[in-house]
Amino acid sequence: MRYPYRQYPARRTWGRRRRSGFSLRWIPILLFAGYFTFYYFSHQETVPITGRSQLVDIDRQQEVQLGLQSWAEIARQSDLIRSGHNLDVIRDVGRRIARAAASEDPGFDWEFNLIDSPQINAFALPGGKVAFYTGILPIARNADGVAAIMGHEIAHAIARHGAERMAYQKLVHFGSMAASVALGDMDFGTRRAIMGAMGAGSQYGVLLPFSRKHETEADYIGLIYMARACFDPREAPKLWQRMQEAGSGNVAEFSSTHPSPETRIHNFEQWMPEALKVYAEHCGDHSPLPRPSADNAGEPTTSPPAEQEQEKAGPGYF
Numbered sequence: 001m002r003y004p005y006r007q008y009p010a011r012r013t014w015g016r017r018r019r020s021g022f023s024l025r026w027i028p029i030l031l032f033a034g035y036f037t038f039y040y041f042s043h044q045e046t047v048p049i050t051g052r053s054q055l056v057d058i059d060r061q062q063e064v065q066l067g068l069q070s071w072a073e074i075a076r077q078s079d080l081i082r083s084g085h086n087l088d089v090i091r092d093v094g095r096r097i098a099r100a101a102a103s104e105d106p107g108f109d110w111e112f113n114l115i116d117s118p119q120i121n122a123f124a125l126p127g128g129k130v131a132f133y134t135g136i137l138p139i140a141r142n143a144d145g146v147a148a149i150m151g152h153e154i155a156h157a158i159a160r161h162g163a164e165r166m167a168y169q170k171l172v173h174f175g176s177m178a179a180s181v182a183l184g185d186m187d188f189g190t191r192r193a194i195m196g197a198m199g200a201g202s203q204y205g206v207l208l209p210f211s212r213k214h215e216t217e218a219d220y221i222g223l224i225y226m227a228r229a230c231f232d233p234r235e236a237p238k239l240w241q242r243m244q245e246a247g248s249g250n251v252a253e254f255s256s257t258h259p260s261p262e263t264r265i266h267n268f269e270q271w272m273p274e275a276l277k278v279y280a281e282h283c284g285d286h287s288p289l290p291r292p293s294a295d296n297a298g299e300p301t302t303s304p305p306a307e308q309e310q311e312k313a314g315p316g317y318f
């Protein structure tokens with residue numbers, strides 16, 4: 001029966017020490033938490049089409065400025081292709097997708113470019129500067145493939161994904177500064193270990209899942225855009241499959257942060273009935289959906305060979 005009494009003073013001492021440390025150490029964290037809550041709820045926007053709430057803390061004009069600055073930098077360092085069939089296809093598909101996105105477009109001044117580079121990459125910046133790298137063309141393979149990439153990239157720009165990522169990076173940065181102040185009286189080694197763990201935590205716990213969420217959202221919005229623009233939405237999962245297969249080496253945007261291929265294919269299966277409905281509504285009898293093409297591995301096709309040949313040789317094939 002003596003045991004609890006022996007414990008009691010020790011516990012009281014521990015509690016007192018902890019309380020006196022608390023008041024100093026946690027103030028920056030609490031201030032940050034309060035600031036975060038205010039900041040988060042006062043900067044909410046809604047992503048078009050998906051209706052998701054997002055944190056964005058710069059206005060459209062600033063975002064467009066950043067996009068134009070980035071483009072000026074990239075254009076200066078890149079070898080832009082000025083004419084030719086491939087550029088014509090990029091421009092044609094781009095205009096059609098941009099038209100299909102008109103109801104969500106904040107008034108971007110779209111411009112579609114082709115950069116001579118083996119990189120497997122494409123991007124669309126806020127403001128409307130879009131670029132494909134020639135390295136992505138063999139993977140795009142046809143106009144529907146270009147449309148799948150174009151839809152995905154334009155979706156990133158319209159859904160303000162870059163600005164949202166910037167807002168979260170800023171919060172993670174301020175959060176780690178608050179933590180650094182809170183841990184200020186610890187020895188250097190411990191502090192470094194804790195900060196390192198927090199850095200990895202924010203990278204894997206916040207920023208990377210966030211990127212994957214953006215990729216999935218751009219896949220979905222892009223699929224709807226390509227269907228609205230009367231491109232065959234069934235090409236999208238095939239395109240991303242090809243992208244995945246090419247993805248071991250020289251892939252910039254698509255490699256590190258994308259959802260797993262299984263998730264991606266599963267998502268497209270889930271969304272396809274809706275995309276086909278959108279296609280029928282927008283394109284209807286005027287532009288009937290072509291039958292699955294012959295490269296649909298092993299699947300029987302009812303298209304006469306001549307028609308397929310014509311389709312493959314038609315405009316839009318690289």
Ligand SMILES: [Zn+2]
Nearest residue numbers: 156215218253
């Ligand atoms: Zn993306």
